[in-house]
Amino acid sequence: MSEAKSSQDEEFREYVAARSAALHRAAYLLTGNWATAEDLVQTTLTKTYLAWGRIRTTDSVDAYARRILYNTNASWWRKRSNREKPTEVFEDRPDLSRDFTEHTAMRDAMWRHIAALPKRQRAVLVLRYYEHRTDPQIADTLGISVGTVKSQASRALAGLRKRLGSPAAALGLAMEPKEAA
Template identity: 90%
Template sequence: MSETKSSQDEEFREYVAARSAALHRAAYLLTGNWATAEDLVQTTLTKTYLAWSRIRTTDSVDAYARRILYNTNASWWRKRSNREKPTEVFEDKVDHSRDFTEHSAVRDAMWRHIAVLPKRQRAVLVLRYYENRTDQQIADILGISVGTVKSQASRALAGMRKRLGTPSAALGLAMEPRKAA
């Protein structure tokens, strides 16, 4: 193996070590399934590696990888209609504390509402609220205009507000009446 190829491989390994966790989080938020997220990240990293000699010296390696991640997810999403249907998610470890239960209920309820959004709206919300990306960054990653980012976010949030209603109704929780002080 040539010295150049070896140094490129080392650079790629360093990139994977530095960015793998963030890619996994984004993939999970897009897919809602850890196994699918892992497959999505592996595909993304494979495609990134194949282009590494071309993109490694640019400032946009992360943007390139994220674009692959979102485009691959969109491609898989289109093909998913005749594939397996996910069932309820069960945690491996159960923590019976009240805080954990409430947190899990909120997280699961929110995910149920995000998961039913159209793919582009879901991607915009994940990038904006989970990855703290600017509208311009989101537009660049998804290959859409900033105006489209704003309209998709607005539509997604409006749809979620409509479905959510009151906080307790949205979570499927019965609220205990508050006692007067």
Template identity: 55%
Template structure:
């Protein structure tokens, strides 16, 4: 890659990193995993930089790459993680930068299964269509509709409990 292309990639990352990290955080529900996910996606983007002709589609390219990598990680984790009787220690949430309502929403999103969380994030945070979500997750449009519907129902129930606990 030439110096001009490297500068262009550097400028893209500098400008879009916060937005892309937010999307990664919503996909993974963990800051460390989100940073790893974004780094992996940016590495793949860097390697493909010369083949990406439409620079206006870079955000979509990186988001799609993050979704694909995240799906790959789910599948790998499914084989490596087994339930136990002991719960792991949970980190203390950082309340200095977020409102209680935002923390409540994050906790509710964390409780969703990975596919439901990904579908909700792509639909309502990334504003993708059901067809685009189906392509990104590798499922049918009907599966996206039912997944989002079940997730939203669960979110409504959980939100009612969260709001009651804040009062």
């Protein structure tokens, strides 16, 4: 192996060590499933490695990897949309509901609503609210215009508001009636 190739491989290993946790977090927020997120990150890192010689000297390695992550997720979704069908019940999944705190239940309920959004709207919300990206950064990452980012965010939030209604009703929680003073 040449010394230049060895140096490139070491730089890539350092990049993976420094950024893989953030990529896993973003992938999980996009997919809502750790196993799929791990596959998505693995594919992203493979594609990034293949382009490493071209991109490693630029300041945009992270932007390149994130764009691959989001585009690959969209591509997978398009391919799977005709084959996989969601289900409400997972027979092989243990019932862990008694171990959850109220906070966890609320977070999970919110993620169910977010997961029901169209892929692009979900990606915009993840980038904006969980990755703290600006609209121009989101537009660049997803390869869309800033106006599309704003309209997708607006539609996503309107959809969530409509679905959620009152927080208690949306989460299936019974509200205790307030006592009259």
